[in-house]
Amino acid sequence: xxxxxxxxxxxxxxxxxxxxxxxxxTATVELAARGHGVTPAQIAKTLxxxxxxxxxxxxxxxxxxxxxxKVKDVLGGKASMLAAPDVLALTSHPVGGVCPFGLTTPLxxxxxxxxxAFDEVLPAAGSANSALRIDPKRLATLVGAEWVDVCDRx
Numbered sequence: 385x386x387x388x389x390x391x392x393x394x395x396x397x398x399x400x401x402x403x404x405x406x407x408x409x410t411a412t413v414e415l416a417a418r419g420h421g422v423t424p425a426q427i428a429k430t431l432x433x434x435x436x437x438x439x440x441x442x443x444x445x446x447x448x449x450x451x452x453x454k455v456k457d458v459l460g461g462k463a464s465m466l467a468a469p470d471v472l473a474l475t476s477h478p479v480g481g482v483c484p485f486g487l488t489t490p491l492x493x494x495x496x497x498x499x500x501a502f503d504e505v506l507p508a509a510g511s512a513n514s515a516l517r518i519d520p521k522r523l524a525t526l527v528g529a530e531w532v533d534v535c536d537r538x
Contacts, residue, residue, distance in 0.1 A: 386477045386510035389486030394516070396510075396527055403509045403516050411480025413446035414479035420506050420515060423447075425537070428507035428523065430482045432471045435461040439474055441484050443507060443523065444496035448457035448511060448535035455534045460496070486529040493529040495520065498537050 387403060394401050410416035417424040427446030433439070435455070442450070455463045468479045472538055476488040484493045484507070494530065499520035506515045523530060 386481060386486070386516050388510075389488075390483060390516075391515070393486035394457070396534040398518075398522075401516050401518060403514050405488070405509075405511075405514045409480070409512050410447065410515060415504065416508070416515060416523050417446065422506060425498075426502055426505050428520065429431075429517075430474065430484055430507060432466040432479075432482055433461050433463040434466055435463050438446065438487075438492070439470075440492040441475075441482075442494045442496060442532075442534060443484055443499065444507075444526040444535045445498040445501070445527065445537060446538050448496060448498045449475070450534060451536045454536075458532050458534050466514070467497045475512045478512065479502050481508045481510050481514065483507045483509055484523070484529065486510060493524075493527045494532045494534070495529040496532045496535045497531055500531075 413427045416427045424446040431442045474489045
């Protein structure tokens with residue numbers, strides 16, 4: 385069902401983008417990079433977070449880590465990861481397939497500036513074995529994301 389919500393979103397907003405579904409799992413950055421033949425940094429991982437009383441998504445490079453100080457300064461509080469059932473309920477995507485497309489609940493989306501190092505990144509597409517290839521600037525535009533600097537690479 386969740387790949388279908390992404391497919392429907394793309395049909396309406398970006399019909400030229402195709403979802404790539406692999407036979408094996410791409411639920412981790414390492415598996416996704418290996419499966420798609422790219423560096424781990426090019427995997428655009430989507431983090432489902434809660435800051436104070438609001439839920440949000442941060443899309444960042446696969447090799448990046450949240451910097452708690454930057455998150456607090458830029459997004460206004462300490463971030464905590466959402467539990468898997470909450471992620472599924474809010475996004476319609478299971479952990480390992482979370483992306484900012486085809487969300488059940490409208491959520492604020494932030495793209496970390498680390499993504500701008502690439503012409504093409506691969507976010508998941510709603511399941512643990514799907515992804516799509518996209519320019520990070522187009523990704524941000526499609527989902528109405530704000531660019532932020534909240535991660536450290538490497």
